[in-house]
Amino acid sequence: GEAIVGGRICLIEDVKEIGRFVDGAILVTRITDPDWVPIMKRAAAIVTDHGGRTSHAAIVSRELGLPAIVGTGNATHVLHDDQEVTVSCAEGDQGFVYEGIAKFEVETLDFSSLPETTTRIMLNLANPAAAYRWWRIPAEGVGLARMEFVVSNHIKAHPLALARFDTLKDDKVRAEIEALTTGYADKTEYFVDSLSRGLARIAAAFYPKPVIVRMSDFKTNEYAGLVGGAEFEPKEENPMIGFRGASRYYSPRYRDGFALECQAIRRLRNDMGFNNVVVMIPFCRSVKEADKVLEVMAESGLKRGEDGLEVYVMCEIPSNVILAKEFAKRFDGFSIGSNDLTQLTLGVDRDSGELAGLFDEQDEAVEW
Template sequence: MTNSAQSGLQFSEILKSSSQLSDMRADIGLLSVDDLLLEIGIHPLAAAYPADLSSETQQQLLAQTEGNPAEYFVSALAEKFITAAQKAGDKPLKVRLAGADSYQRQSLLGSELEAKEVNPLIGQRGVSRWANKAIRKAFELECEAIKRARIAEGMANIELVIPFVRTFSEAATAIDLLAEQGLCRGAQGLKVHLMAELPANALMAEKFLQYFDGLVIDIDQLAQFALGLDQTHPSLEYLHDDQNEAVLALIDHALKATNVAKKPCDMLSHYINKAPNLQLWLMEHGVSKVITQ
């Protein structure tokens, strides 16, 4: 495995579990709410709408959450934010809000409340999920956890990263929904970044950046959607290529847009240690830091 000293890049880590904090040597590049939800073990919809569960699941949930699922969920998530923000110290803690596809939440208690999708990968995720009024309360609980950490506990180094933003309209919706929950971009120094994982985000980065304070480019996701493949499909694994010319062209366009806008651009790649040519390409294009796992 290539380390940062060998490659010339500086690596930070994705925080997916509280257990990582005890022996984490690198900086926290990104905190993944989706992964922390798996650690908590309760589906956000179950915490938000416990009365909609079957009686058996409801009893199990109430027993596990001391009779208050919403409070348990918010407190557990806020505690993880606070611990991570303290670990980050005077450096920003970028928190990627929940944006995973519904398939990834199937193991959580109360997952029966989430509608089954024919194609979760391009289904209701990210902003389209938050904007759904029928399940908005789950998003509100996530925001409450952020507010407790950032405002009530003074973790002002917490910044937000918004995943799966398909259009400019969704970009505006995300900012509006956060503001409705008391998380106004710019208020108390709050920065809100775009998780650039769709080709549209890269191609139209100039306009998307009007809504956000910077980009976090998920190279793996960008490759997945640019090349039209499912990373979890074993027979398609050979097609995954973060160094594909189309993918590099998208990254290059987004980088140029952030340079013009004078806004930061972080890189995220799970495969960077196995891609020496990509490492070289990134350094040649002025990238010095990469978030990995």
């Protein structure tokens, strides 16, 4: 964000200690994941040792409207509990932590006087609860609604652990899923119902303006972290360029899970009436892969062009740029994914703190 806040630090290194978090404190920790969200919602600001601009802490903080400084390297060693500091994200691309409570001024903008722009300005959202926080902003809809937030924070279970519940070997996992799906005779219905309702909150906040929902783009290590996920995910050396995005949708390894995602989108559009929802496919490596995904979607009741359904694709791999004309024949629009496009053009792991200085979305090779 671009905010600034002063307050006392609450340093927590292990998620097991979140019970001692003080409401309104500045959370300082090594790294966050979905287990930290309950206290992130109660924090005034967040500072982490690890992570980049696309890390969990950065994305969730943006959704919550919190100032966050990630990838500091040594915050948990330099800062300490009850220390008074000011966290500033209002001074450009770099954030700063100042000792003591600094004085600052707040400027309030009147949105009603903003001029119209030729380019349609749209929001990026993931947290359904945040949709009603930002609806007053004069945006032309949602350009990216991330499905993963609903799955990891509300559903919590791996879709295949629900679809193939009877094959699960871990009794503890089975018990967790039984608890999560209480009241549902069909465990897959829990996934479809929860996902469609979560996304509906975003679609409703901006209706009838378009809401572009990206289908799941977890990496295998992230999927494995969901309840029951470890039994279904391969271990990869580099999940960032591994079994993710479009390649999962038609693969026997995940096809049943993707079918549940499609069911949720169908319910969202056809049963709930949110025909403003547009589907977007992430990390589609080739035009052949695009054809396979569109075929699988059609088999699941989501056929491009039917009932006004538009299907977009993320332009985040060099092949998407090189073969843009071919991809354009198969999709209704593109969304430029600058993070992955930068990563794959410059050969820089976007989550690497060591290489953070080389990750530049404005590098001439990326802009070319």
